[in-house]
Amino acid sequence: MRAPQDIIIAPLITEKTTNLMAENKYTFIVAPDANKIEIKQAVEKLFNVKVEKVNTLKDRGKMRRMGRFEGRQSDRKKAIVTLKPGYKIPIFEGLE
Template sequence: MAKKQEIDTRHYDVILSPHITEKSTLLSEHNGVVFKVSNDATKPQIKEAVEALFDRKVKSVNTIVSKGKTKRWKGKPYKRTDAKKAIVTLVEGQEPIDVTSGI
């Protein structure tokens, strides 16, 4: 197990929710977990938050920023918000994170 870190409220501001899709569940077979994260979160902050909240050792963090689309509703244009996702890979031998259970 990873070294137990003190859980801080800022860790909950970094990781917003798990991103559960068919592709993200396939990643769990390869020690990967996908989270929706704050738009201004950095890779070291995400790594620290996952290690503190879930008590697992993180191997790597990859981030994806999907830009919001411009859409129209009743003839008026609007823009969907940008979203940032983090693909967190755990160290081999670590127990996978169960995102269906609460913290």
């Protein structure tokens, strides 16, 4: 089994995800090969909370140009984690 730090890469903080926090939903960038069960166990272990459900989606990287050079950003996988009522993640506290 992998360590939770290998599964949860970083929290994703945008205007849209900040609005989701009112519904007790938190968004993370996760390892591309992680499944919902691993994500649930990693969040519960890292933040000491109870997870109700996990939704995942894959984000394809956008095409970018620098002058005549073309490239693309990396693909990434996001997870929207819904916590059970009464639980909060402390690193997101000042953002709501």
